[in-house]
Amino acid sequence: MxxxxxxxxxxxxxxxxxxxxxxxxxxEIKPDQRGLAGVREKLMAAVDAQPQPLLSTVADSTGKNSTGESRPAESGPGESSTEESRPEESSTVETGTADTGTVRTGVVETGVGARRRRPVRRWxxxxxxxxxxxxxxxxxxTVLFSSSSATAQAQEALTSAADVAARAKDPVLADGQYRYVATHAWWMKGVGAQNQNFSFLNENLIETWIPADPSGEWLQRRSETGNRKWVKGTEAEARAAGVVIEESPWPEQRAKGGEFSGNLPEHGNWQFPRPEFVASLPTDPEQLYERLRADSGGGKHALVYAADALRTGLLPAPARANLLRALTYLPGLDVVDGAADLDGHRGVALGVSEGGERQEIILNPGTGELIGEREVSDTFFAGIPKGSLISYSAITTAVVDHIGDKPAS
Amino acid sequence: MTAKSARPSPHPPPVDGLDLSGPDPRSVFGRLFDEHAPSLHGYLARRVGDQVADDLVSETFLVALQQRHTYDSTRAGVRPWLYGIASNLLRRHVRQEVRGWRARARLLGADQVQTESHEGRTTDRVSAQQRVRQLAGALAALEPGDRDVLLLTSWGHLSSTEVAQALGIPVGTVHSRLHRVRRWLQSHSSVTTSGMEDGDA
Known part of the structure; x- marks a missing residue:
């Protein structure tokens, strides 16, 4: 209420x-930047401590070796005196080719200090x-829609999925069991080097274990698998151009009540539909759509918000059915693919186009469940052709007996 | 303050003449630090406070030093590169950041009451303060990735392209996330905090 x-x-x-x-x-809070001087010193100490084998080619080409020790004759007092005589020009070759002298420290700092012009409090x-x-x-x-609801085809697909969803029985978890929700996603990543840009879909796996009592401890594991599907260019081309491609490590997270980021709204929202939030949603589909539109900003964002809520595994069957019916009021929503294939799961793709992209949700017509989402480029942009998949993700849910268990596939 | 200074260019040239992996790391990193550390520190301090910001700036530049050979100025400007490193490091402090915002939401609430009782009808100022407080609460409710996009843009003054470079995501994603987050904040800032007060105050 x-x-x-x-x-x-x-x-x-x-x-x-x-x-x-x-x-x-x-x-109104002025950050205290007095600590920065110490931070700078630490950095300079680290610079000095750097072994510099990678510089050998450069150093050799200038006739000097960066370690200083193998060619003592060239990095001795002579160089220091050169610098002292013209500190303002000490920025490039001379200072860097040897890296040990304390004399030079002072000299270089003078050079840098002299060049420091902008006080950088610009925020x-x-x-x-x-x-x-x-x-x-x-x-x-901002997009102007001429229609006032989803197309007839989309309405039909949504209504029939909603009918099935409404009849579905939500799995009942025994004490100690966990709801397992896996998002298998391919998100586009752009990389570039030497004025060349490359794009690929990067495979991510996010697994969440939700306890029977959702206020208990949840577990989330996330990884970038290293699998890539190249959209623009090839891996060989990218590597040849010197692109470095890395997966970032994601630590395993455990948190009571799913508070992984410690910032969930107390009463829930579309992204984290707590029972209280679900109870606050209108049951009339048109009013529910109005609420969704108001909360999300409408258009494709309404579809994103609906998918957010559906894929959490937290919406009970009647609420899922209502939400699908609410989407029949989403202007411009159309069936764009009657047999979309996500990880081998086939479903009906419903999409809305906006801002050069088409946002889609894919529903299993047999169960009324959300099986995934796709984003498709609707325009030629940044070398990525129209119709390219920008991202897609497939959702799998299951009930498992222990936290961390994967369902038998 | 220094409000008159020009907006930093959306595509700062790689610090002119600076070759990060060149033979003169001391001079190059000294300069890099002087150019970027203060603004980076300011950005981080607003998110996690001065002290953690000191540590994060330090770590950011140490990581930059270690990774200087893989830095490619044609791929990202120095600023987004540094802010990207910092954003990664910041992830370890998410809880602290969120606690800070919640505390902030309460603190500003207290300020606001005082202002009201002392000055009576300073409506404009009060409502502005109230909005700031509400926003602090709402920011606490964002996904970390969304918060990065919003705050790198709004506080870090990175362009969408730079945010994309910093976070390693497509520009289109930056646009749509920013749009979504702003819409959400516009309609939720007042809602979320009222609930949070009940629980936290």
């Missing part, structure tokens, strides 16, 4: 109000510019 009331009276900020609040947050400065930038972004994505 309270959620509903709030939705009625909610004041929506203008873009300006948001920017002002963002600029104002913490603005207050650009607030106005940022406002312009982000407002531009918002405007660019």
């Amino acid at each position: 309270r959620e509903g009331d709030r939705a009625e009276v909610r004041h929506v900020w203008t873009a300006d109000e948001l920017d002002h609040a963002l600029t104002g947050l913490y603005m 207050l400065a650009a607030a106005a510019a940022v406002a312009v930038l982000t407002t531009g972004g918002v405007l660019a994505q």
Whole structure:
């Protein structure tokens, strides 16, 4: 009830109000930067401690060796005196070719200090510019829809999926069992070097274990598998161009109540639909759509929010069915693929186009379940042809007996 | 303050003449530090406080030093490169950051009451303060990745392209995340915090 009331009276900020609040947050606190001097010293010490084998080619070509020790004759007092005589020019070859002398330390710092012009407290400065930038972004994505609901085909697909979903029985977890939700995602990543750009879909696996009592301890594992599907260029080309491709490590996370980031809204939201949140949603599909539109900003974001909620595994069957019915009111939503294939699971893809991209959800018509999402390029952009998959993810859910168990496939 | 200084260019040239993996790391990194450490520190301090910011700036430059041979100026500007390293390191402090914001939301709430009782009808100022407090609470509710996009843009003053470079995500994703996050904050900042007060205050 309270959620509903709030939705009625909610004041929506203008873009300006948001920017002002963002600029104002913490603005009155002047960061104490006295610590930076110490940080700089530490960095310089680390620079000095660096072994520099990789520089050997450069060093050799200048006739000097960076270690200083194998060619003592060339990195001795002679060099220091050169620097002292013209400290302002000490920035390139002479100072770097030897890296040990304390005399030189002072000299180089003088050079750098002399060149330091800008006091770099500039973050207050650009607030106005940022406002312009982000407002531009918002405007660019505003789309006018001529239709007032999903296409007839989409309405039919949604309604039939909703009918099945409404009849579905949610799995009942015994004490000690876990709901397992896996997102198998291919997200596009762009890399580049030497004025060449490459893109690939990067495989990610995110697994979450939710206890029978959701206030208990959850587990989440995430990894980049290293599998790649190249969209622009090939791996060989990218490597030849000197691109470094790395997977970032993700530590395993455990947290009570799924609070992995410690910042979940207390009453839940579309991304984390707590029972209280679910109870606050209108049951009338059209009103539910209005709520979804208001919360998400509408358009493809409404579809993203709906998918967010559906893939958590936290929405009970009646709420899932209602949400699918609500999407029949989403203007421009259309069936774009009657047999989309995600990880071997086939389903009906429903999509809405906006801002050069088409956002899609894929439903299993047999169960009414969300089996995944796709983003497809709807325009030629950055060398990526229209129709390219920008990302896709498949959702798998199961019930397992222990935390960390994978379902038998 | 220094509000008159120009907005940093969206594509700062690689610090002119600086060759990160060149033979003169001392001079190059000294200069890199002087150019970028203060603003990076300011950005980080707003997110996690001065002291953690000191550590993060230190780690960022040490990582930069170690990875200087893989840095490619045609692929990303120095600034997004550094902010990207810092964003990765910041992930370890997410909980602390969120606690800070929640505390902030309460603290600003207290300030606001005082202002009201002392000055009566300073409506504009109060509502601005109230918004800041509400925003602090709402920021706490964002996904870390969304928060990075928003704050790198708004506080770090990176362009969308630079944010994309810093976080290793496509520019289109930056645009759509930013759009989504802003829309969400615009409509939720007032809602989320009211719930949070109940629980935290």
